[in-house]
Amino acid sequence: MKRLLIPLAAAGLSAALLAQPSSAAPDWVTDNLMPKPADAYSTAKFWLGANGAALRKATQYNWDAKNVSKLVATQSKDGAPDGKPGLTAPTGTPKPTASKNVNLPKTIGKVFFVDHAGRYRWCSATSIQARNRNLVATAGHCVYETGKDVYAKWIFVPGYYQGKAPWGVYVGAYAFTSYDLDTYDDYDGDFAFVAVHNGFSLVAEQAEGKQVLKSEFDKFDGKKDVKSTELKDIPGGKTAEQQYKEGLDKYGPNGGFRADNVTSKDAAGGNFEDSVPTVDEVEVTEGQYAAAPAANENPALWKNGDKGATKNTALTEAQYKQKLDEKAQGKVLGKVWKDNLGDYWLTQYYVVQWYKVSSSTKYFHDAYFIFPDNAKAKDMGRLGDVVGGQGFAWNQPRGQKVTVFGYPAAPHPDGDKPYTGVTPKWCSGTTGTKTYQVNTFRVEEHQVLKCSMTPGADGGPWLMKYDNGKRTGYVNGVTSMFHDQDGNDRIDFISSAYFDGEVADVYNKANYAETKSIVGPNGELLD
Numbered sequence: 001m002k003r004l005l006i007p008l009a010a011a012g013l014s015a016a017l018l019a020q021p022s023s024a025a026p027d028w029v030t031d032n033l034m035p036k037p038a039d040a041y042s043t044a045k046f047w048l049g050a051n052g053a054a055l056r057k058a059t060q061y062n063w064d065a066k067n068v069s070k071l072v073a074t075q076s077k078d079g080a081p082d083g084k085p086g087l088t089a090p091t092g093t094p095k096p097t098a099s100k101n102v103n104l105p106k107t108i109g110k111v112f113f114v115d116h117a118g119r120y121r122w123c124s125a126t127s128i129q130a131r132n133r134n135l136v137a138t139a140g141h142c143v144y145e146t147g148k149d150v151y152a153k154w155i156f157v158p159g160y161y162q163g164k165a166p167w168g169v170y171v172g173a174y175a176f177t178s179y180d181l182d183t184y185d186d187y188d189g190d191f192a193f194v195a196v197h198n199g200f201s202l203v204a205e206q207a208e209g210k211q212v213l214k215s216e217f218d219k220f221d222g223k224k225d226v227k228s229t230e231l232k233d234i235p236g237g238k239t240a241e242q243q244y245k246e247g248l249d250k251y252g253p254n255g256g257f258r259a260d261n262v263t264s265k266d267a268a269g270g271n272f273e274d275s276v277p278t279v280d281e282v283e284v285t286e287g288q289y290a291a292a293p294a295a296n297e298n299p300a301l302w303k304n305g306d307k308g309a310t311k312n313t314a315l316t317e318a319q320y321k322q323k324l325d326e327k328a329q330g331k332v333l334g335k336v337w338k339d340n341l342g343d344y345w346l347t348q349y350y351v352v353q354w355y356k357v358s359s360s361t362k363y364f365h366d367a368y369f370i371f372p373d374n375a376k377a378k379d380m381g382r383l384g385d386v387v388g389g390q391g392f393a394w395n396q397p398r399g400q401k402v403t404v405f406g407y408p409a410a411p412h413p414d415g416d417k418p419y420t421g422v423t424p425k426w427c428s429g430t431t432g433t434k435t436y437q438v439n440t441f442r443v444e445e446h447q448v449l450k451c452s453m454t455p456g457a458d459g460g461p462w463l464m465k466y467d468n469g470k471r472t473g474y475v476n477g478v479t480s481m482f483h484d485q486d487g488n489d490r491i492d493f494i495s496s497a498y499f500d501g502e503v504a505d506v507y508n509k510a511n512y513a514e515t516k517s518i519v520g521p522n523g524e525l526l527d
Contacts, residue, residue: 028506029182031150033172033194037518037526040171041377043153044200044518047112048375050221052163058112058120060409060421060456061142071436071448071483071493081395083501090129090391090472091384102426105471106387108405109158111138111194111459113151124406124424124460125156126390128193128475133384134515136170136194137392138459139478140181143172143192150175156196158387160407162422167387168199168380171518176510178502180442187441190480191497193510198517199380209369213254217368224370231363244363256366265355278357281308281350285333289349308350320344377523393464393474394504398447399433403466404494406457406479414489419454427451427494431462431477436495438481446495447477454491455482462496475499 034040047054107127115121123142128135136156145151154172157165173196178189209225217224231240238246247257265278284292295306315323315336323336323346334348380386409421419425427449435445449462458480463473477496485493497503520526 027179027502028176028509029179030174030176030509031144033150033154033175034197035173035515037197037516040173040197040518041200041525043155043171044169045202045377046153047155047157047169048165048200048202051223052165053221054120055112055157055160055165056163058122060407061121061123061458062115062119069438069440069481069483071438071446071485071495081397081500083395085395085397086393086504087474088129088392090470090474091133091388102403102428103468103471104424104426105390105405105463105473107158107390107471108424108461109156110160110407111136111142111154111156113142113154115145115151121151122407122421122456123458124456124479126405126461126475127156127158127383127387128461129389129391130195130384130511132195132512132514133382133389134170134195134197134513135389135510136172136196136383137390137461137475137478138192138194139480140177140190140192141187141480142459143175143194144177144182146185154194156194156383158383165201168201168378170196170199170383173197173515174510174513176506176513178497178506184442187438187443187480188445188497189502191478191499191503191506193507195510195513195515196383197515198382199386200518201378201380202375203378209371212368212370213251214256214366214368215254217370220370222371224368227367227369229365229367231365240363241361244365247365256368257363258366259361259363261359262362263357263359265357278355280353280355282353283333284349284351286335286347286349289351292351295352304352304354306352308352310350311348313346313348315344315346317344377519377525379517379519379521388472390461390463390472391474392504392507393476394499394507395501396464396476396499398435398498399430400464400476401428401430402449402462402464402476403428403473404449404451404453404457404460404462404479406453406460408453409456410454412452412454412490413484416490418452419456421456424460425453425457427453428466435498438483438495441481443481443495445498446480447498448483448493448495450492451494452491453479453482453494457494 034043110122111125112122123138125136125138128137156170159166172194175192175194177192180186181189231243233239244257244259247255292305292307323332326332327336334346336346338344404427405424407421407424408419411417429449432448436448437444460479461475462477464476466473476499479494480497481495482491483493484491517526
């Protein structure tokens with residue numbers, strides 16, 4: 001994997017963080033996502049085009065919920081902080097509010113990307129405070145694909161909801177993660193910071209409908225419409241069939257000319273002796289049913305109006321009252337009644353109706369219209385200026401009270417699916433005081449929280465000292481893994497990498513990455 005170095009300012013969080021022996025293994029790596037404005041521009045349009053069709057098509061990161069791991073508590077000395085605790089203060093744009101409920105921070109959202117198989121995926125994330133107001137914090141596995149490279153077309157959408165990007169999309173320029181995650185798939189380093197370009201949005205200016213061939217219509221993902229017209233014989237002129245054949249010869253299968261075999265049922269009295277008829281039962285009122293002649297045991301001798309079946313349906317009391325109202329309005333033909341035992345019923349009555357089925361060929365012309373978006377690109381500004389940025393905390397004592405946000409979507413291992421991934425959810429509690437390990441992911445010192453959020457919440461922030469009025473706190477972890485501790489096939493714990501001095505070192509490098517606007521004041525692409 002090719003590595004690069006981003007020009008960084010000489011200043012950092014602290015001299016201690018920057019200092020390391022020349023022989024020591026590096027703590028961090030960085031990769032290009034889309035540093036060039038032209039690539040970022042095309043990526044933003046890819047996700048926003050066709051009214052956000054690609055955003056809606058995406059599914060949560062493909063974690064196997066049937067193979068969740070179990071945590072093992074340890075008392076390892078490696079779980080101790082590797083230096084002094086530190087804090088970087090948040091910035092926030094919302095006005096303080098008073099609420100007994102948890103107020104969702106404006107900083108949270110989803111990251112979207114395309115994996116090596118071409119699938120559209122997403123995880124959770126948050127804007128985090130940075131010198132250039134351009135940084136996103138998420139899980140490392142939501143940026144780096146195992147055994148591969150960084151994901152393609154990576155963006156952050158704060159406040160995402162049902163294909164909408166209310167504050168624009170922010171295209172990833174540079175990704176920063178731990179050396180151990182990138183090199184060894186070690187989930188003790190399952191975190192990433194991504195420097196993003198200025199926000200990008202499309203101001204839609206809907207065009208008039210444009211008539212196109214069927215082939216172009218089928219490929220178009222945006223708004224489109226079909227207008228069907230039945231071809232009729234022209235008195236003294238061409239028949240419908242002739243018009244159809246001429247259109248087909250001239251325009252081919254893409255021209256919209258088609259012939260359909262249409263069937264119809266013609267009701268008539270008595271039996272049909274010259275063709276094979278079909279028989280239906282038609283619902284009538286109780287009085288009409290009572291007046292109908294009894295049905296003959298031989299269906300071949302049935303006549304129109306013979307008694308058919310009756311159907312009894314049990315009702316709840318609420319349904320009974322509703323059906324009585326509908327009966328009074330003439331919307332119910334059957335009998336709504338209450339028996340001697342106090343049970344409620346709807347009785348429906350049916351009589352026999354014979355039909356003769358006939359078929360004919362009819363000819364149609366389908367006109368295909370598409371409505372392209374003449375959307376104009378708009379620069380939304382720096383991420384931190386638009387939605388604010390959470391603070392950052394490292395080397396904090398375990399046992400911290402945190403509030404965790406994310407977009408859970410996957411089912412539990414038992415198949416129950418309580419979340420949709422459409423709206424963000426939250427958990428609040430105190431992290432465990434011990435370190436935890438998961439051998440299959442090389443985890444030795446994760447921090448844990450009792451929480452039932454499922455995958456899709458991957459990458460969501462663990463906010464220490466969360467201020468519900470200001471909607472800000474300090475990112476002290478990001479959701480990495482999901483666990484079933486009691487063995488009931490339900491996720492009951494989530495875990496995060498412990499944010500120590502090495503994490504702060506990676507953050508420090510990302511903190512000084514410089515990004516830029518990708519469009520100018522008139523929507524033009526910048527160099």
